[in-house]
Amino acid sequence: MNEIELENYVRSILPKLGINKLRELTRLVYEICKREKVALEEVLTASKNLQFEAAKTQLLRRRYPVNFDSAAKNRFYLPKLELSQAVSANLTPRPFYPKTVYIETSVLNSPLAARARKFFPHAQFKETDGKTHVGSSDFSKRTETLLIHREKYDFLKPCPCSCGSAGCGYNLVNLGFGCRFECEYCFLQQYQNLHAILLPANLEDFLTQIEQGSFRKGPFVRPRIGSGEFTDSLVFDDLTQYSRQIVPFFQRHPELDFEFKTKSVNIEGVLQAGGCENVVVSWSVNADKITREVEHFTPDLTSRLAAACEVARAGYRLGFHFDPVVIYEGYQADYAHTVEQMADTLPKDKIAWISVGTLRFSRELKKQIETRFQQNFILDGEFLLDFDGKMRYGERQRLEAYRFLIPLLRKTFPKAIVYLCMEDPKIAKQF
Ligand code: SF4
Known part of the structure; x- marks a missing residue:
């Protein structure tokens, strides 16, 4: 139809x-x-x-x-329906193996470029001046192109949160752009205009900026810095090996917390880096139905929790993000089951924080999800235009979700800080 x-x-x-x-x-x-x-x-x-x-x-x-x-x-947001122009997401499982690897001239001899040559011997390698347009016109083909570049400007910034939301004082470091997972709700499908995977080869410049930076810390003990905004923090870590530099850096900076935010189980680099109390490795977790049907290509909850146990044993603290919570018939029982699995598996005293946020998206992203995933069920919820121009469940449904999940998490993990992400201050202050 x-x-x-x-x-x-x-x-x-x-x-x-x-x-x-x-x-x-x-x-x-x-x-x-x-x-x-x-x-x-x-x-x-x-x-x-x-x-x-x-x-x-x-x-x-x-x-x-x-x-x-x-x-x-x-x-009620009722935009034009535009299904006939739709380009569906490619959900055929495949390894990450770019067809073309562009390397900027200034980082041609970087260790990351050398590793890319070793990882992808059959890819076509091209030198670029950084000004030529690379990548596909189709977001679904973004993993066919890898661009290794020198980041010059965009090192560090306060998390922009969402206009008018109750912030948590987070700080962002943009180590890469693009992801090989295919979560139906991912904002990158609407936000990313260069359809390729971008990885900076000059991590040391980011670390210098962190060393010289001043940070807000919100309600947390130490300022928190994280790398998982425009990509998954660990999904490419076997290639980038960022963790092997980041962990020793933060071992020397106990006044700061660093967070790797991931859905992957790509933890070898983190394990090899040897553990660090002020480095938090955190996983997005969800109801099993969401992980299976919506977060395509990602490891299941059991694998994520097993990886979390390993990094905790190696000396890291853990974080978890119930984000996005999706409301559907029977969702509370499914999320309670996830909490139960976590409680049965994880070392509770190692959990530093847990965030919770219900599904939200921009108007433009709604149309992207609708066309790329025509069989989706996540948009079947009742989303309304909200205080910041984004679409969210109505207040009643959000409050119901938070009143169920937040006390449950606080009771189960009493030492963890449980907080809301990107919420209306009127709602956030109730928790
Ligand atoms: S893991 Fe994160 S960045 Fe990757 S597709 Fe899913 S939501 Fe997007």
């Missing part, structure tokens, strides 16, 4: 609609059919004297049963 068929159907019921009204009803009919797995005819039927306003109200009520009565009507 594409938008042309849907529009034609809506037009057959309400023939005089203008373009905007047609767009809104088409979207609502589409989302209801997808969410309820029913045919068009079961969603909108011809009836005598049916007008646009009545049809829209009836459809909104059905699409947003939890929020329809309480949410302001301008919080």
